[in-house]
Amino acid sequence: MKKVLVLGGSRYFGREVVERLRDRGLDVTVLNRGSTPAPSGVAHLIADRDDEAALKAALGSRSFDVVLDQVCYTPVQAAIARRVLRAGRYVMTSTIEVYDQVRAETPMTEALISRSTPDFGLPWHDEDFLEAHYGEGKRQAETVFAVGDTPFASVRVAHVLGGDDFTGRLRHYVERLDAGDAVAIHAEPRPSTFVHAREIAAFLAWAVIADFTGPVNAGSRGELSVVDIARAISGEPRFRTVERDASPFSFDRYAVLDTSRAAGLGFSFSTSTDWLSEAVEAARKA
Template sequence: MFSPSNTWITTVTLVPMKKVLVLGGSRYFGRGVVERLRDAGMDVTVLNRGSTPAPSGVAQLIVDRDDEVELKAALGSRSFDVVLDQVCYTPVQAEIARRVLRADRYVMTSTIEVYDQVRTETPMTESLVTPATVDLELPEYDYGDGKRQAETVFAAGDTPFVSVRVAHVLGGEDFTGRLRHYVERLDAGDAVDIHADPRPSTFIHAREIADFLTWATLADFTGPVNAGSHGELSVLELAAAISAEPEFRVVEQDASPFSFDRYAVLDTSRATGLGFSFSTTTDWLGEAVEELRKA
């Protein structure tokens, strides 16, 4: 059975108490990060729209981060040692945060999808994403491009900045329903739609990314860093972990989640070199599947 890495615990015990602001942090692995930071003795404040009360021992500011006037009023003269931004999706949000928030270090939860334009046959290193062209006038952004532009905005600022490029997250109280899609269809004997030649990607358990983000928040490095469990996984292998005889249907478009038509594996050597020890996907995938079945 998978158990979270304890590498970050050593880091936590060595740092003094810090004032940490978490934007978001109300559900899924974001809430797990808030609880870990609190339990490590940090002075934690969450800033969100208040859909869920903050965990005990954590302060909460209820505000819409997209409203710059409201955000300034809610924060007042507060400053923080670290900001962990769980919910920045666009350069507009990044610009507002950069203007309003006062912190000694800024950590943004980014995504593997910032590599969606990369075409390679080897694991993707952080350097493959170059600064994006920032367009603050677009009415909407796709997920990968919005995150790329947000990273670019923060990186151009004066505050030391980290972007954590998170692999596909499975396990725990996953609200996306992507893994559930496979479990329900395959358990019912239905086929899943895939590309003709599905390629592998990188995954991580919700507990492990909560560990990683806690560690990254309390560390002192800067720049982009990939986060994912060891062991690349294709949709074929994912399905095989759920069913002994999975059935597939090849489609040209609208394939199932996690069916990729390009090689999309993260190189996590920077994170491991900095001192974080990742698990291997096979350590926890079976557990994540069984959690869904029991639910």
């Protein structure tokens, strides 16, 4: 039986990934800070991954066939994980935001991002700095793992909608548009790639049992702009044009993922319009 360690996996689509792996008959262990209990049938270790000594103590002599790292945001966290964890393969949940410096007019392929030199001296522990440098933190974390000896894959996840979304980003639109208020958008909002929480959970569970390495983009087919999302909420959405501080999912650059590598590896994504109305209703009821 394949032994899998999931770092994080306590909320949103991460918990569903854990349940899917368990239901496939894998021997699953979750490691997090203990704020939420693990699903039934899943082993639970409690430690702060930023505390290297505590992480070592919690893991003891355990080794795993695969590690799925849901909560790696910085090169410092990646370096600690490389030193402490023993695994046959390492899968990191990354983000579409690694392409935040790319300016393209065609869907973005994985090859557009080269390795980013890790800078361990930056204040990665500062929450404001980390939020402002989210994409860079993920790029550097990917590099730390990629240059190691353990086979490594990174899943660059599109913007996630639907399910038990704690971020409140889609609810931001539902609440304002349902009330007849305008939402703030760029003068010419550009499209991006989105994925339903249920589908990205399925993809990550599939990625754990696969054997590919390297980066892979993950998102539903069919690009969406903020205007498309607003129209799925209200037949006559109201907008307010701004130069700064636009609402979530309003982008001033083309930010669409090319998911042909995932398709070539054998995973078939849905089309975003298949589930967008469902995600809107879930946000409306939240």
